[in-house]
Amino acid sequence: MRLTTRTARVAAMALAGAFAVTGLAACSTSDDGGSAAADGEPVEIDFWGWVPGLEDLVAQWNDENPDIQVSFHRMTGDDGQKVEAAVDAGAGPDLVQLSTHNLPDYVIAGRVQDITEYVADDESNYTASSWASVSFDGQIYGVPQGIGPAATMYRTDILDEYGIEMPTTWDEYVDAARELHEANPDVYIANMSPSEIGQWSQEIQQAESSWYGIDGDSWTVGVNDAGSQLVAERWQTLLDEGLVTTEQVWTPEYWALVNNGTIATVTYAAWFPSLLAENAADTSGQWAIAPMPKNAGSDNSGDSGGAAVVVLAGAENPGAAAEFASWLNGSDDTQEALITVGGLFPSTVNGLASEALLTESEFYGGQVINEVFIESAEQTPATWVDGPNYGTAQTAITDEFAKVVNGDLTFLEALDNAQAITVADLEDRGLNVSE
Amino acid sequence: MTAVTARPTASRRRFNGAGKPWVPYLFVAPFVLLFLVFLVSPIIVAVWNSLFSQQSSGLGFGGTTTAFVGLDNFARALSDQDFLVSFGRVALYGLVQVPVMMFIAATLALLFDSALVRGRRFFQFAAFLPYAVPGVIAALLWGFLYQPSVSPLIQALSSIGVDANLLAPGTVLWSIANVSIWSYTGINMIIMFAALQAIPREIYEAARIDGASDLRIAVGIKLPMIAPAVLLTTLSSIIGTLQLFNEPQVLKNVTANISSDYTPNMAIYAASTLGKDPNLASAMAVILGVATLIVSVIVLRLNNRTTKRASDGL
């Protein structure tokens, strides 16, 4: 429904003109933010983001930089989709926080600006994989902001009660699932949420696979490739034997199951432990964190994806916007706040060196939990490539997985369907796809 | 029936504007202007958009161009099986939800009109109250009541031996229908009740003297007399069914059994926001609009006699 064609915009402008004639539009003249800096006038930057504590960092910046004043809008739920509608209509903010999975789409649709000239020098402060996630065709389209290395949070009390060691490989994990469920039919080793795509993709990355790849001038699609099939077979076994629950993460139902000990382990990204601590406060001290289980013969870990701050197409002062983004994500001033208040796992060298990263967590029995995530980040293979229709692929996969959980399909069939949908959609856009 | 329609229209000579022919136009101008700007022009834009497509080439990093593709988007939408299934789903939903809701609303309206009820204001207030809860909030509220571990309703059912899963693939459609019935029965009841209240009591008296029972009067006289009100509410309920969005979209957060293209409107939203194909979404929206129009016309045709009478009143 979004309006993007230039002709349509012209038509709308014509109508707007007609409207203005009546005088009703008199009350509506307002300039978008980000107008060029006249002498002495500060540049104004609109920034939308969701990381906790950004308000304070923005205030700090505004104090220190009278020339570039940033106004912050906290995004909730549906705002992600709003950004695109706003950018396409020419009413978007200057800067926005974005999942890097969606970045290729933004680049192709021309919704983000190339900021290579402003941020190229920052490269040395970022991990190679995070920098790669904002680079397309040799140009830089954003400043990385956090990544999502995975590890497994587990209930020490429950595993101890049934004499089960935290598994180190997926094979052991499946065995442990059986043992646990046999010992107590009300306890499940994990929850398989058909809609929580990050928990799926972190294992795809661990298996050195990727939904997308680039082959010369063509995209490749690997939604059902060998690595995905390996993961699919594992969860098919767990599902078929009734060893996992299948609730949606983020629902009261899910948190009820976590709180009452129905779910014994959660494997997810580095930002998850603080949410777990918030939502299951009564279980404090009963959790610990271990590396995620490994595939046979590999030390690989996985990552569910990171974010970046990008300069949107409508920004009139991309330089000023990029300067702020560069400070926000990479400066020594901000690392501690991003880690402790924001709950981010840093993608920066100075962030990884920050002492804030290595604090002990009471909820996790005094463990320095980020030691596990640091190791996970080091063991994550750089095989994942983001592609142009991540939204379509993700929707196709989650819709198909819902049918798997209901027993109407197998994971392998679901992946084949999602693969076909993803490829067809790329072709509809006129993009090259090679098999 | 005659009572509702016959009006002494003969005595109503209308000003034809002679002398000041611009007066009536001045009166309707604000509406017409707003109508053109905020209803007609967006429709034109939606139809226009549906004829184009964003095309890239190679890896796509060279940018996109907008190409005229004629009816291609319509062909794509109509060959998308899930989109077509979503129409079947809302049709099934509507065939059950609309009659059930109308039955409850009409029964309540007739009871409230019958003087058989004490404390009528309280009961009417109770029936209306759900309508005061905004649709998205109502869906959030019922979402809590549908989740077994947190729902007092499911726990109560379970304690008497009923194992209910209100979010299973087979039941979730009816759980959505329940939210709509809960929300909108009250307002439909009120519209029908108001219509009933306008009927002169003397009409029933005549039937009563002929020995007709209350039930007979309710079904045989009262209901036909408020047929236009019933038609109005039914029609808007059917339109609401075809456009079903808020309730399933919110409940989607608590169950995977509502797919992203569960209803036509959700499919449009998904195509636009998740699939990032606004042109395809425009075509789908136009298809939904035409479908709504067709269904409405069919319903109006089925009620031809009633409509004729209603339009006589115009």
Added chain:
Amino acid sequence: MASDTLSVTAATTMPDAPEPGAAPRAPKPPKRPRGATTFVNGDRVSRVGMVITTAALLIPTAYFLVPVLWLVVASTKSTGDLFSTPGFAFADFHLWDNLVELSTYDDGIYWRWAFNSVIYSVIGSALTAFVCALTGYALAVYRFRGRNVLIGIVLGSMLIPGTVIAQPTYVLLVNLGLNNTYWGILLPALVFPFGVLLSFIYAQSSVPIELIEAARLDGAGEFRIFAGMGLRLMSTGLVTVLLFAFLGSWNSYLLPLLVLTDQELMPLTVGLTGWSQASITIPGLQVLTVVGSLVSVIPIAIVFLSLQRYWKSGLTAGGVRG
């Protein structure tokens, strides 16, 4: 029934009086009540039937009220108790704490949303009713070229799915510079074909052309006749339009979601839904969403109670003739 709310002049049109020929037999005086029956509004009613019916009504009433009851009970709980104590049982009483938290969270943004909702609904519905009244009155009182076309368009446009035009409307508002403004929400809501239809029907039945002509002979201008007499004669019908427009704006979600980015301008529906979605990362918002929903229902309940007496007459027009 309507006569108690209509002015004396309006009563000359006898909106609710029996039509000629409608009741062929003159109404007989009701028979004397016998033991088990009583009379209510002239209807003979069995006492037993009344007790049974009233008791039977408790079932649908429970259905309508139970979720609201849950909302009330949940509003009194702390975040920790919300999902760990039985839904219909009171736990530690936190209603006051919750209300304080609701009022202070994010500098009291909730009340700003409530204020906005009131602005959108009150101003919006008043303007809508006025525009509808102007149009309906003109359609009823004047004969002019294009009148039938306009009536047809009004009828037809009631069938247009709102979501079809949500996105183009947004782009239009951006181009008009109205996105992220009060007017961006208010202006599109003024297009309310159903309200025009109701006003038209009501003007037809309640504005006698003789009065207009008499006023004209007195030299009154057309607009003065409308403002001084038409509006008053149509007032009960306009209350209906007002009510529907008010509820429509109060419940509106999709357009404000798209059009507004500034928290300070959002209505309750968008704000509360945002809280609910954000409660994923900020669990304390769950309880604020619940309390906020409860508080948001109260004004509508008051509006409803204060308009209850109008249903008998006001909604009639749309009901009987729509």
